[in-house]
Amino acid sequence: MARRLARLAEIGVVELPGAGERAVKALGELGVKTVLDLLTYYPRDWADRRATSTISELVEGRETSVHARVRSVTSRRAGGRRSFVQVVLADTKGARLPVTFFNQPWRTRQLARGDEVVVHGRPSAFRGGMQMTNPLLDVVAVAPRAEERAGTAGTAGAGGTAGAGGSDRSRPRRRRRQTGRIVPIYRQSERSGILSYEIADLVSAAIRRAEDECALADPLSAERRRDLGLVSRSDAFHKIHDPGSASEKEAARRRLAFDELWRLQVALQLRRRAAVASSRGIRHSARGELVRRFVRGLPFELTPAQRHGLAEIAHDLERPVAMHRLLQGDVGSGKTVVALATLLVAVQGGHQGALMVPTEVLAEQHLLAARRLLTGLGVPDATRLGGERPLEVALLTSRTPTSERSRVISQLAAGSLDIVVGTHALLTGEVRFSSLGVAVVDEQHRFGVDQRAALREKGSRGLEPDLLVMTATPIPRTAAMTVYGDLDLTVLGELPPGRLPVRTDWVDGPLAEAEVWRHVRAEAAAGRQTYVVCPLVRPGEEPEDGEEPEGGEETPGAEARALHSVVEEAERLGSGELEGLRVGMLHGQMRSVEKEAVMAAFRGGELDVLVATTVIEVGVDVPSATVVVVEDADHFGIAQLHQLRGRVGRGGMPSSCYLLAAPGPTSTAARRLRALEATADGFELAKADLELRGEGTVLGVRQKGRNDLRLASLLLDEDLVVLARELAGAVLDADPGLERHPAFAEELELFVGEEEAAYLLKG
C-alpha cells in the first residue's frame, strides 16, 4: 500500500522530530501546519554551492567553495568586547587561507587542527593573498581527537558528525551540508524566527516521515509518466527540496507543476460538465430579421474574424444548453459589435439582453455605442401599427437617478425594455427581467465568479440565459485555458482593415515634451485631433477608473508625486503650450448630456484637443484623431495604455502615442513603457504583463484552485498546460465521477476543497 497525499495532510508538523514549539509556531504563521504543507512549501530559490576552487585559484569577490584542512584555530579579542575566531585553512597544495568568524565563539569548540572542511563565501584580498569572513562552513571529516580532553582554547573540541556537537542554541542538531551542493532557499520568517536552513531540516524530516513505512502514492502510473516524460512524485518531492543538479530540479518542478495544472484542469472541466448537465437553456433562433438588419446597417463590413465568431456564438445559442463562451480579442478588434449582435438574437426571439461592465464610465460608453449602432431598429409588437415598436436600450448604474432607476426596473420586469447596459447595479435583487435571454460581461477579468453567476441567475422560469464574457486584455492561449478552462473560447484574431501601426514614444524631460506639443499644434493645423489623458479629474482626487493600481507594489514615488488632472491640465495647456487651439474636457464626473455634447463636438471637429480621463479608453472612435498623449503614463498598466493607444490609428492616417512620465520611474514602470514602445501586438503585451505583474495577479481571484499553482508557470509551461488538459479530458470522458480514480478524486478534494469537489463529482 502506498501513502496518499491526503494522509500527509493529517499529520501535524508537531509530530516531526526536531519541530520545537518555536518552529511549529513560526511555521504556522507561514501557513504551514501539516506534513503536506511542508512538502509543498517549495523553495523560492536554489543556491548553487557546487563550484569549488583551490586556495590559489580564489578570485576576489567571486563566491565559491574551498575544500581544505584546518591548520589552526585561535580565539582573539580585538579591542573592547569584540572577539573573533581566526581559523587558518590549508589545501593539499599547501596554500593558506585565513578565515575569520565574528560572533561565533563556538567555532573553537567545533573545529580542531586536522579537520577537513568546506567553506563557502566571497574572498577578499588580504596581505597579497585572499581571506574569507564569516563563510558558510561544513565539516566533512573530523580529525581523530587523540585524547578526549576538553575545553583547551584553540584546539580541542567534542568530536561528532558533520556540523553536530556543541550545545549552542543557534546550532541545530541535525544540519544538512550547506556547501558543495545545491541548497534550497525557503521563504523564511525572521519575525517569528525561523530561518531557511531550519525549514530545510524540517522538510527533510517531513520527507522521511512521509515515506517511513510505505512509498508515496503516485496517481500517474509508470507508463503514463513515461509517456508524459515526467518523474515519479516521490522523486519530485525529494529533488525539488534537494536537487543534485539544475536538471534534476527542473524535472522535479515539471512533475509537481503538472500535478497542479492537472488538478486545476479536472476541477475546471468538471465545473463545466456540471454546468452543462444542469443547464436548461433557451433554444434561440440565431437567424432572423433583427440581426440581419443590424449587420446590414453597420457603417462597415464585419471582419472575417467577427463573422466566424458570430457563427460560433450562433451555434451555441441555438442549442438547448446555455452558452458559456469567452470572446477574446485585441483592443479595437470589434468585440462590441459581436456583443450587440448576440444580444439582438435574444431580442428578436422576444427575450431581453443585458450587458454588464465593471465601471460607470464604461457603461456610459457602451450605451453610447449601442444607441449609435442600434438606431432605427425595431422589435416585433403586434399591438402597434406596423407591427413594430422601436428597440429600447437603457442604462442602469448606481448613479442612475431614482426616478429613472424605477422606470428601468419596472420596464425590465414588464418586458418593454430590450437591452440594459449597466454595472454591478444590475445584480441587485430588485432587478428582475421578464425574460433574460443573453447576458454579456465585458472586461470579464474584473468580475468574480460569483458576480457572473449572479447575473446568470437573473433568468426567468428556470431558464438559464446564454452567457458571453469578453476580455479586452488578450492573454496567452495557455493562460486562457487555465484561467478560463470552464469556458469555450472564441478569438477575434484580426483587426478591422485600415488600422495603421501607431508610433509610440516614451517621453521624459521638458525638451522632449515641448516637441510633443509642437506636434499636437501641427496636427490641429492640418485638421486632425488629439487626446490628452490624465489620471485624475481634479488635483488631489482619486483616479477615477477604480482599477487597482497595477504594479503598485513598488511605486512609492508615484504615490508621493502629484498626478495630473483633467481640470488643471486643460487650463494649463489652453493658456500655454496649446494656446489658440480649441480644448475641451471629458471625465466621469460630468453629466451624461454634457459628455455627449463634448463628444459630439470632438467628433464633429469643433474641438482640436480633448483632455480626458480614461473615459475614452473604450468605445470612443474618432477617425480624425491622430495623437494620444498620456500624462503620468508610468501610473497606468500595460493593458490600459494599450487600450488608450487604440483610440488613434483608425482613420488611415499616421498616428502617434506619447507616453509622458516623470523622470526616474520605478523599474517595472520603465519596463511597461518600454514594452509599449516595442510592440503593438496585444498578445505580446499580455505576455509582458504576465511577466511583470506576476501570474497570480493576472489570474486574479477567479479560480479557487489557483492557490494550488505554486510551481506551474503559465508562460514557461505551455506544453504542460496542454498535456494536463488532455489528460483531464481523457480521464473524465472515461470516468466522469472519478469512481475508478479514487486517488484523483481524493486529491481534487484536497486542493479545491471538499465542498466544491463533492459538488463537482456528484453529477
Ligand code: ADP
Ligand atoms: P474592442 O474589441 O476593443 O471592444 P470595439 O468594439 O470598441 O473594440 O471596436 C473598435 C472600433 O472598431 C469601434 O469604433 C467599432 O465601431 C470599429 N469596428 C468594429 N468592427 C469593425 C469592422 N468590421 N470594420 C471597421 N470598423 C469596425
Ligand code: MG
Ligand atoms: Mg471593448
